Each structure stands twice: as C-alpha cells, then as structure tokens.
Amino acid sequence: MNRRGRIVLGSLLVALVVGLALALGVREGLAVAFGLALISSTAWLGPTTARIVGAVFGAAIAFGVTRAAEGALPGVLVAVAFAFVAFKWLPVRVLRRIAFLVPSLVLLIFTTTILMYRAPGSPFAQEKAATPDVEAALRARYGVPKSAISFFEIYMRRLVVEGTLGPAIKVRGRTVEQLLAPALPVSLSLGLLALVIAAALGLLLGMRAGLKPNSFSDHASMGLATIGISLPSFVIGAAMMIVFALKLGWLPVAGWSGYRHIVMPAVTLALPYAAYIARLARSGTIEVMQQDFIRTARAKGLSERVIVLRHALPGAILPVVSFLGPAAAGIMTGSFVIETLFDVPGVGQWFVKGAINRDYSVVLGTAILYAALVTFFNLLVDLAYAWLDPRVRGQL
Amino acid sequence: MSDSDDPKAVAAKPLLDVRGLTTEFHGDDRVVRAVDGVSFTVGKGEAVGIVGESGSGKSATALSILGLLPERATTAGSVVFDGADVFGLSPAALRSLRGRRIAMVFQDPMTSLNPYLRIEDQLAEVAVLHLRLSRRDAKARAVALLDRVGIADAKSRMRSYPHELSGGMRQRVMIAMALLCDPELLILDEPTTALDVTIQAQILELLRELRRERGLSIILITHDLGIVLGLCDRVMVMYAGRIVESSPVVPLFRRPLHPYTLALLASVPRLDGSAEGRLASIGGMPPRLDQGPFRECTFAPRCVFVHDACRTRDPDLVVVEPPGDAVSAVGDARDASARARRCVLPAERMP
C-alpha cells in the first residue's frame, strides 16, 4: 500500500475514533474502537486457528446455555462434545462465524450499555420513595452502578460466572431469562412461519414470472411485488385487520391464544419479503435460463418441466438463499412493530418496554438474543448455499 | 443393411437433407439474416465440415437443424431427417429426436455442463429418458462410455462435478453424453476450440474411431481448417450466412475454388513459410446481415480478385465439377464428389 493509501486509511481511522469519542465519551469511545479493531482482526485468522477459536467459543456458549438449563455437569459434557464435533466436522466458515460472534456480542453489550447510560433517565428515576439511600440499595441489589463501565464489568462477570442474564429491574422477582423464555418461542414461531411463507410465495410467483418474461402474468406479478415492497408492513397489517377481523370476522383481531392468532401477523410480516424474494427469483430464473447448459439440456431432448425443475432450479434460487439471511434479520426487526400492532407477547414487546422503562437488563437480554438468532440464521444460510452450489462447497 | 454396399444407393437417400434453410434473428429494431438459403445433405456415415469465421452463420445453421434457436428467431426452408420433416414435428416428437437420433456437442464444455449437478446425473438422464433404462443401468452404460472416450477411473469420476474436471475431460464427457443413446447424426460445434493442441489431437482421434465403430454421420463446425482435414469427407465454406464453396476435402485443400477459401488457407501460418513479413489476414469486415438482399457479391469488398462484374450481382451457388448441367443447387449429393462455388469469376481463372 503506497503512501497515499496509508494517509487515507489513517485519516479514516482517526475520524472514526474521534466520532466515537464524541458520541460516547473518550474512554468509552476508545474502548469501542479497540473492540472493533479486535473484531476486524478476525479476518486474519488462518483456517486452523479459526477452527480452534471457533470450537472453543462454541463450546463455551454451549456450556453456558446448557448450564443455565440443566446444571454445571451436563454443561461440561455438552461443551466437550460440541468442541470435538465442531473441530472435526463443521466447515471452517461456520466456525469463523462462531469465532466472530463472541467478541461481537461483547462489543454489542458494551456499546448498548454505554448508549443506555448516556440516555436521560435511569431505571430508578421513577421510584416513588427515591431517597439516596434507597436508591443506593436498589443499585447495589440489581448491580446497576452509576458508571457504565462498572455496570459492564458486573454484567459480564455475572454472565460468565453465574450464567444468568440478571434480574429484571422493573419486574420484581424475575430474571430476564424467565421473562424472555416464554417470549422466545412466540417470536421464533412467528418469524419462522413468516420466513417460510415469504420464501414459498416469493419463489412460486418469481419463478413463474421468470419463465415467461415480459408476458402479462410476468408484468402483473411483478407489479404486485413492487406494491408489496412499497407499503410499510404495519399498514398492510392494519388493512388486514380491518378487512379480515373487523369487517369479515374470519380472524381474531389481536392477541395470542389460538392457532388463528398467528395468521395475520405472520402474513403481514411475510408479504414485503415475499415481494422482494419474488423479484430476486424472477431475475435469477431469467439469468439461469439464458445459460448454455439449459441449451444442452434441450438438445438432449428433456421436457421443459424437467429442465426447469432439475436444471434451472438450483441456480435460480441461489440469490434467494443469499437473501434469506438478511431477510431473517429483517423479519426479526419487523416483528417489533408487528408484535406491538397485534399485541403478540414476543421478544420485541419486551425490547420496546425495556427501552422505555430503562430496564437495562431486559434490553441487553433482548439484544443478545437477537444477535444470536441472526448469527444462527446466517449460519443456516451459509450451509444451505453450500449445499446448493457445489463450487462453493470446496471452499468451505 | 444392403444400402451401405452400393455407394450410389447410399448417396441417394441422405440421412439429413437441408434445403433453403433461412434463419433470421429479430432484434428490437432490425432483423438479422444469419443463415441465407443454405442447402446441403449428409449421408449415412459421412462426415461433413462447415467452415467459416465467426458470424458466418455456421453455428446458427446447426442450431436451426435441431430447433434450438432462441425465442426471437424464425426459420424457413426444410430440414428432412431420415425422411421426416423436422420443422413439421410436434414438440414431443422433436424432443424424442434430440439426444436420441441427433445429438449435439457444444463449444464450451464449462458452460455447457450444468455446474450444479454431478456428471452421473447429467449423463444418466438421457438414457433414462430415451432408452427407458433404470437409473442403475443408465449409470452403468454411462460408465462404459466414459471409459470408451478415454476418461481414466470412470466409475469414481461419475460422482464429480464439472468444475472438478479439466477442459479436455469435460469435452470427453460432452461427447459421451451425446453418444449415450447411439445417435445416427452427431453435430459438433467447435468441439476443440476451447482446448489446447495436444488435447485437440486426442479428441479428433477419438472422433475418428467412434465414427468407424458406429457408422456415425458427423457435422463438424469449426473455423479451424486443420481439423477438417483430419476428420471430414466433405467441406462447406460459409460466408455471410451462405455457402460459398462446397467440395470434397482433399480437392478443396489442393485447389480451392473460391477466393475466400483461398484466403482462409493462406492465412494459416506455415512452418515452412517465410520468417519475415506479416501474417496474412483477410482485410476488412464481414458484411452486416440486416441489410436485405445484396446487390453485389458479399465477399467483394474483401476479395483479392475482385472485378467490376463482381459488383453487379449476387452470384448463385453453382456446381462446377463435374461440369455439365450448369446451375443446380448444392444438395445434390447423388454425386458426393461434386464441387460447387459461388463466384462470378470463372473457376479456371483461379490460381
């Protein structure tokens, strides 16, 4: 890299650090910058090192999760088993992601803590009997000192040593895990259903459009898809509510106490992504059908149906599969809004409540959960992509 | 079959009879006539070469025969294969022809093989479809054929993906795939262009052997005159979508009858040529094919022998040897030794 390059890189880095320091405070800003540097450096890990690090970190996470559920001894067993299996059999790419995950989580916790502490208000600001003594006692009890860095230390220590996300500050007598545990399956099922609907609908619509480009059904489908990505999902949700619940009475308006309650929220969440996937599937199909090997397949006398299903499909859905990772992340975020709209008791609601009430532990808990879920989804997408495209398999 | 004994009888019933094939590509604002009134025949067991530079219409001709042209192309004329009019076939009948009786090998084996599927799947599906074999039998047949085309360790290679094979191996796989159902006619479009010279020679030798073993008819499309000499009985030279010369192969090389053929032959560098001087190339560019009927010889702008007469009309293809009934379209394979050319200049004046 020449001198000019060095200057540019240097100035960018300085700008970044200065920006962070201004936003978060000098010490905190530097700490965040350091964390970012650490994470970026995972790019330099060689394959063997990545394997080791990934296996170790993965084992640690497995240990923590198992111990919370079952106890220390099962935790150790699971951890060792995981490390062994991971090191031997998991693709390097997956292990890299795991290696990446742990420092990212730490950094996420740190940054979120800083942000929360810089915001006006605190968990104890609305307490009625808020004399300094009482507040000090509360602070000690919940591990919420006045400084962000101390909070961070206490939180991390508690997380690693005791394996708990801490007590919920605003909900007496409950730990964060206890609050989130029932909410997680709700959000997960909603998200997964939405993802499946989005993928199925999008693929169907998109591939059909791609096989007959510029036909009427193509234009119609793509017009529909464009409208789908042009409306915020809560508008679609509200419209559905009005039509299907209020006017027609087919589905319940809101809440979460039966199978029918999942329909509207899931469909609402799914529609914008279905539209986007349809567009991707269409262009992917068109591109694949122009490839030479499709011509070869025709020259062999295969029927169009076989050509599309066996030869074109794997290539056509590749762009869709790549998109599923960001789509899952988007669905998770979008669920905040949809859960609020349809009054669904999921993780998103806890996040919003926690932020408004300044319940630091709840907010952090939801953040960690969210990041872990997104990583998990991206892992699945990586594996799916490799399964579909054999050329990538070798590089894993 | 007794047909093969009597050369005249064999020649009388060609396997493939193409007459007046004309193919046009319709773009947004213009129509390109890539193939213009091409007629020829291919007899049983005969190997015909089609030679020309890129854009001459040779690939389009081959694709037209099997109906593999892209959406916005139209064809006119007739293609008769073993007595049946290909253009009049139903889609199902056409599909049963492809891969089974007429097979095609394409130019670039990397893009012509499906990168997402294993070799065994791509091979087996042809046999399963056309020969109604079980998958196991189809795979066994494929292994045998891979072995025959010279792929070492064929059985384990079946599980490979195209990107795991070398260029030469991929082309052999394409050839095996084409031969799997024992077709009568094999069309090869630039089969060795993407390969290096030693592999080229091997592939050619393989084709020669296969032809002998199976009595295959072959259409070989190429811009490389060298491989034509090695494999074909007859050659057709194409320019601007038309045949400009048609001849048995050795006479063509000994004494070309069309200026373009002469120029092509001259442009091949020779080991015994002069070390100084420039490489001979044909100056100018091929004509645009969307300009409608031509009022002069299409090669005239680039022809070394051009005369005024050449600019007055667009010459027809005329049989010159054996001399006699002057004008007749090529396609008259009753005498496979006929030579025809499309030039205003009398043949005797050619050096």
Next chain:
Amino acid sequence: MSAGVAEQSRGPWEAAFARLRKNRWALVGFAFFVVITLACFALPAFAGLDAVTTNPVHKHLPPSSSHWFGTDSLGRDYLARVLVGGRTSLLVGFAATLSSVIIGVLYGAVSGYYGGRMDEVMMRFVDFLYGLPYMFLVILVMLLFSETARGNPLPVFIALGLVEWLTMARIVRGQVLGLREREFVLAARLLGASDLHVIGRHVLPNVAGVVTVYGTLTVPSVIILESFLSFLGLGVKLSWGQLVAEGVSVVNPIRSYWWLLAFPSVFLAATLVSLNFLGDGLRDAVDPKTR
C-alpha cells in the same frame, strides 16, 4: 448497397438512456413522482391550504367538498396535512439517501481501489455492522433520546443514513474492484496519474450508473424505515409515516375513520411504487441482462 458499413456506435450512456425511454413503467413512475412532489411542495401554498389550525368542532369529518380528505382528530384539514406531511417524508428520504450515498461511495471506492489488506479490514467492519441488529440500535437510540429529540428531524436523518450506507458501500466496492483491473485504469496509472485523480476521473464516473440505480431504490427504503419509527412514536413531527400511524391507532370496530389511514397510505404507496418502477427501469437500462 455496399456491405461492411461500420455500425454507428452509441456510447453506453446514450444506449442506456434509449432503453430507459422505451420503458413505459419507468416513465410513468417518474411522471407520477414528479406530480406528487410538486403537489406536496407547491400546492398547499397555491391553494391556501392550512395544515396547522386546529378546529375541534370539525373533528373526524369524512371527506366532503370543503375538506377533500376529511379532517383529523383535531379538526385539521387532512388534505393539507397529507400534502405537508409529504414534504417531510420526501425530504427525509432524499437527505438520508444522499448522506448514505456519499458515505457509501467514498467508503466503497477507497476500499475497492486499494484492495488487499485494507479492503479486507474495511469490509470486515461493514460485515460486522451488517450483522448487528442495526435497526435495533437505531430504535434503541431513538427510544432513549425520544424526549429530547422528539420531532426533530436531524437525528432521524443521521440514523437512517447510517443504516443504508452499508449496502451502497458494498455495491460500490464490488464495482470498483472490477474496474480497477480494467485497462484504462492501468493506463492512467502508468501515465503517472495520482490515485485521487484516477479515482475521481476514471473510477467514479463508471460507478455513477450503479449508484444512481441503487440510490433511487434506497429512497423508498428510507421512507419506509422512517414510517416504522413513526409507528413506534419516534419519527419526525409531521410525515406520512406519522399520519399513517395515527390512522392505524384509531382503528376500532365501532366507527371507522378510514380516511385517516387511507389517504396517507395511498400517497405513501404511490410515491414508493413510482420510485421503485423508476429504479427498476434504471437498473434494466444500465444492465439489461435481466430483462
């Protein structure tokens, strides 16, 4: 007629433009967008519409000849509200997109151009941010600062711009990586051009096409994000997103004030659809492979 006439060559820009002009949907989208923009910015002044004065007596009136779009819960003329709200949404969309484009292009160009280690580091940073629950943090920030910053558009611009630059940076970097190896760049460098000069005069103009396409497609994205924030009560003071959120909040089984939800939604959707059609048209014009 002679053969062999050289084809009249068209530069890539002219060719793209010609393709664009033939695309009816894109042109319709563009026209629609212009009309809506004009309506939002010019019409209220011309027609003397008042979006601010409250008039509780006239609250919740359905559309009529005196109030084309009806009135809202405080009796304000809804047509005026929708049009004025449109100004904010459009401005937010463009400002955020502009900032994300500037940051993204600079970042991507530098990363792609220098390549190697630097590129790896920079892209890893982008990957990290990409993997962050970014909206999560944005929402968090907005929630945390909502009292002090409520209604103020500046934090929203910044927050939204910061979300979108990542995609732009990735796209630009990909393009630049490809361009870097092309001959004209090598030629310029051999002639001694400085890096800045090469980036400015050779690389960036070639990236402009892709940037325009994705920039046009980013605006709808940002406007939708802003409406999400409004729904959570965090958006800018008067925008389509906020009006829609209000419309949603008054949905009840007894009396439906459908116009409160319908009109801003229709405007929002129409604008975004137009922009998307235009963006698609641009993309097909610049890269016709996927027509």
